[in-house]
Amino acid sequence: MASPLDRRQTLQGLGALGVGVSTGLACVRNPREATTMAPLETHPPAPSSMPAIFAAHGAPILLDDAVWMSELAAWAAAMPRPRAVLMISAHWEARPATLGATVPVPLVYDFYGFPEPYYRTQYASPGAPGLAARTRELLDLRAIPWTDDPRRGLDHGAYVPLVAMYPAADVPVLQLSLPALEPKLLFDLGRALAPLRREGVLIFGSGFLTHNMRYAFQPGVPTWAKEFDAWAAEALGRLDVEALLDFEHRAPAARTALPTWEHYAPVLVTAGAVADERPAAKFPITGFWMDGAFTRRSVQFG
Numbered sequence: 293m294a295s296p297l298d299r300r301q302t303l304q305g306l307g308a309l310g311v312g313v314s315t316g317l318a319c320v321r322n323p324r325e326a327t328t329m330a331p332l333e334t335h336p337p338a339p340s341s342m343p344a345i346f347a348a349h350g351a352p353i354l355l356d357d358a359v360w361m362s363e364l365a366a367w368a369a370a371m372p373r374p375r376a377v378l379m380i381s382a383h384w385e386a387r388p389a390t391l392g393a394t395v396p397v398p399l400v401y402d403f404y405g406f407p408e409p410y411y412r413t414q415y416a417s418p419g420a421p422g423l424a425a426r427t428r429e430l431l432d433l434r435a436i437p438w439t440d441d442p443r444r445g446l447d448h449g450a451y452v453p454l455v456a457m458y459p460a461a462d463v464p465v466l467q468l469s470l471p472a473l474e475p476k477l478l479f480d481l482g483r484a485l486a487p488l489r490r491e492g493v494l495i496f497g498s499g500f501l502t503h504n505m506r507y508a509f510q511p512g513v514p515t516w517a518k519e520f521d522a523w524a525a526e527a528l529g530r531l532d533v534e535a536l537l538d539f540e541h542r543a544p545a546a547r548t549a550l551p552t553w554e555h556y557a558p559v560l561v562t563a564g565a566v567a568d569e570r571p572a573a574k575f576p577i578t579g580f581w582m583d584g585a586f587t588r589r590s591v592q593f594g
Contacts, residue, residue: 335373341489343371343594344482344565346497346558349381349449350581350588352403352410354456360577360588361456367576368457371592375492376423376464378485380562381449382499382555386469388437389481391428392444394421394466400447415451420464423493427468427485434484436471449498470557475537478557482564489594495565497558500586502549507585514585516545521580521587528559528591529573536563559591566593 347364354360383402384392396419401411424440431438446454450467471477485495501524502517523543527535535542539556543549550556571594578589 335369335371339372339594341569341571341594342374342492342494343571343592344489344495344497344562345371345590345592346499346562347453347590348500348577348581348586348588349453349498352406352413352448352452354452355410355413360581363577364453364456365459367590367592370576371494374463374494376420376466377454377458377494377496378423378427378488379446379450379454379465379467380470380495380497380558381447381467382470382503382558383447383449384444384467384469385471385473385554386441387471388439389431389471390439390441390444390469391424392446392467392469393419393442394424395419395442397443397445399445399451402447413451413455415446415455415461417446417454417458417461418464420466423464423466423488426488426491427466430484430487434480436481436484441469453496453498470554470561473554473557475539475560478560479533479537479564479567482561483567484564485561486565486568489565495562497560497562499555499558501556501559501589502585502587503553503555504548504551504585506551509582509584511583513580513583516548517580517585517587519544520546520549521589524587524589525575525578528563528575531563531566531570531573531593533563533567536560562591562593569594 350357350360396416399413399415428438444467446465446467454465471481482495488495502520507514520543537560540546573591573593575589575591580586581588
């Protein structure tokens, strides 16, 4: 686990991601050492269906944000413990839908310019070959093409939230790619995967509902970010599928909030996974990262 960053290291790492930062950038709040947060062990009884979730995942420096890490840990503890996790991250687009490694392989450190300790983060979760086999069956039933990439490990959009939520790395994890940035296709992918919820699998979308790197970490929450976040809360709260799919035209400031929308895409998979049952939505984590333009809004259905 990385040690807390100083301000210079934070700026250097974010700059390497193409972030336009101002001299007034606030530091990561409440940095912590890896030993300060104990895992929360108590989980409620397993329901007939697991929830499906979408989490804002932050950058690798989230690992040093004690508040956000604690919120993710508490969220996981409040949910039933999953038999396995099916992860759909904003950071893996591959056509057709591609299943990642089913045995432990190295993580994908898909970032550069960060302090060296971030490249030593480990998350050796068990593989999920049984989940992979079942996922292939479900995709075949809907005639959704798929392939395997047995050497592809978890990227930071996958492992960063998992480090907080299941720190013992004892829950099997399978990552599935985004097959294309096509709203209906992603929604239908989620619908195809929905039966996994009744089999103890946590369907987990990981991204950001607002993601404009031009505004990243500049102090102050822009009006457009607040408006898009409020729209997303309403659309997700009532599971307005038409609005969520047509977000580019229906959401306020959509082009500013999401100049590219791969970070929004996983929420459409999550929505598809619950579209038939329509369980209640709740928002375990809200607010804006570093009081800037990136909403931390995360949603749980069921």
